[in-house]
Amino acid sequence: MKTRKRSMLRQSGSATRKLSQSKENSDKKNNTKNSKSRFDKIVNFMKKSKKEKIQKELLNLIQNREYCPILLGDGSAGTAYLPGIDKTFPYKIGNKIVHLPVVVKEVQTHHGEPLNDYDFGLDILDSKLYISGYTGLTTEALLLMLIDNLRNKTVHLPLLFAFGTCSNSKLDKLVDRLYTLKYGLDKPVELDLTRKVYNEDSLWNEGDDVPNLIFKNTLATLGRLLSFIHYSKNEDDTITLPNGIKCNISELYDYICISFFATHYLLTKNNIFPSDMHTENIFIHWLNETSYFNDKNIKNVEEIVYKIGNKYYKIKTFGFVIVLGDIGTFIAKIKKDVILIGHAPNIKTTFSQFNMRMKKQSKNMELIYNTVHSLTPRQYKNTIAYTILMNIEPYCTTPTTSYGLLGSDIAYLENMRTTPELLDFFYDKYGVRNYDQKNNNILITDD
Numbered sequence: 001m002k003t004r005k006r007s008m009l010r011q012s013g014s015a016t017r018k019l020s021q022s023k024e025n026s027d028k029k030n031n032t033k034n035s036k037s038r039f040d041k042i043v044n045f046m047k048k049s050k051k052e053k054i055q056k057e058l059l060n061l062i063q064n065r066e067y068c069p070i071l072l073g074d075g076s077a078g079t080a081y082l083p084g085i086d087k088t089f090p091y092k093i094g095n096k097i098v099h100l101p102v103v104v105k106e107v108q109t110h111h112g113e114p115l116n117d118y119d120f121g122l123d124i125l126d127s128k129l130y131i132s133g134y135t136g137l138t139t140e141a142l143l144l145m146l147i148d149n150l151r152n153k154t155v156h157l158p159l160l161f162a163f164g165t166c167s168n169s170k171l172d173k174l175v176d177r178l179y180t181l182k183y184g185l186d187k188p189v190e191l192d193l194t195r196k197v198y199n200e201d202s203l204w205n206e207g208d209d210v211p212n213l214i215f216k217n218t219l220a221t222l223g224r225l226l227s228f229i230h231y232s233k234n235e236d237d238t239i240t241l242p243n244g245i246k247c248n249i250s251e252l253y254d255y256i257c258i259s260f261f262a263t264h265y266l267l268t269k270n271n272i273f274p275s276d277m278h279t280e281n282i283f284i285h286w287l288n289e290t291s292y293f294n295d296k297n298i299k300n301v302e303e304i305v306y307k308i309g310n311k312y313y314k315i316k317t318f319g320f321v322i323v324l325g326d327i328g329t330f331i332a333k334i335k336k337d338v339i340l341i342g343h344a345p346n347i348k349t350t351f352s353q354f355n356m357r358m359k360k361q362s363k364n365m366e367l368i369y370n371t372v373h374s375l376t377p378r379q380y381k382n383t384i385a386y387t388i389l390m391n392i393e394p395y396c397t398t399p400t401t402s403y404g405l406l407g408s409d410i411a412y413l414e415n416m417r418t419t420p421e422l423l424d425f426f427y428d429k430y431g432v433r434n435y436d437q438k439n440n441n442i443l444i445t446d447d
Contacts, residue, residue: 035161035162036148042145043145046058046142051337051338059120062165062173063173065165065166067162067179068084089102100161103179105178107137125347128351130341133344134343134344136175137175137178141160147267147272150270154263160180161180163179183285184221184283189228190216220283220284221283222279222284229249233376237382243318252318255317256371265308265423267324268419272331273357275362275363279374282323287301302441305435309446312433313426330342361413364416384425394416398412
């Protein structure tokens with residue numbers, strides 16, 4: 001009888017564990033649905049509500065404790081906690097659940113409080129509601145939610161899994177934790193830079209005058225990829241990437257520019273205006289078995305065709321795609337009287353300056369200005385960027401140092417070429433008549 005009772009207890013315990021595991025698996029499968037539903041609810045609220053209601057109720061809608069860590073203990077050596085999420089996030093793609101790598105971004109705090117009082121603002125100025133931030137993550141989370149609706153149109157935008165409002169301070173409705181997709185290689189590459197780094201203007205920006213250096217990096221950003229290319233290039237200006245693919249460096253650079261321009265145009269068509277796109281804010285996604293465009297696995301995609309207006313441009317992927325990753329300074333015109341500004345100190349005195357940035361040509365040359373120095377003179381002369389900067393007005397007669405006038409001189413901004421006009425310079429070399437669908441390519445449009 002006792003034996004039977006023990007057996008029943010074991011079976012009961014096993015059943016309980018199975019039920020617990022089943023519930024855990026069910027919860028994980030619902031992560032994507034729950035997050036997407038929350039994102040849509042917040043975005044729809046901002047788009048459809050009156051500015052006064054948004055000003056009053058937005059933070060209540062944002063507040064979310066679901067993805068906060070569980071505190072285990074706090075001492076002089078630091079804080080111990082269980083993460084509110086695993087190292088991978090179960091993300092629904094089509095009918096599949098794909099476990100994607102996660103990185104957690106936390107806000108800088110001091111004794112539980114944001115570093116500045118102007119961390120987040122909801123201010124009605126000149127009959128418009130300005131949703132603004134500075135040191136925090138709340139506006140970045142809102143921007144990520146807005147672009148989430150464009151991710152079915154492109155592979156070049158970041159993915160937000162979830163966010164948390166985890167602070168125990170009086171400002172506990174502000175976002176202080178983001179869960180986003182992790183980029184870069186699974187294992188870092190290593191380069192011996194001995195005798196390769198001198199006092200020149202080097203891409204390797206840590207200790208240029210140190211004679212013995214090891215470059216070890218997962219190449220998660222464009223800046224680190226360009227460093228790898230700079231120090232690994234062959235004499236014929238080709239590079240063998242970590243995935244084994246060999247390519248011409250100037251051609252690779254042109255492809256990156258086309259991807260950036262196409263994405264910039266898609267965003268501005270949807271009233272989202274990029275900025276601060278330096279090389280460490282543009283991420284590198286190396287194609288792998290968890291790479292998808294909508295419900296299509298793209299790990300073996302070799303070509304991307306972009307349709308901008310009525311023109312098609314074809315590039316090779318070389319096994320990776322760029323992602324406009326850190327979007328914390330973007331601006332979004334949610335509607336005519338509601339503006340979201342990611343990075344805006346002293347918004348009450350500077351709000352009018354941000355209106356100038358809401359032009360489709362604003363910052364569209366930012367990638368080129370931030371990266372051409374990474375090329376050797378010979379590589380640079382073989383790029384379309386060289387043609388634009390050396391032969392096309394206003395770029396050929398305006399010093400690159402004047403690029404800062406974008407924020408203060410409307411005449412300078414209006415002389416800039418539109419993004420489709422800039423893409424036109426790539427058409428002779430990379431344009432195609434139409435999209436010929438194949439297993440190894442995808443089409444990205446501005447529609």
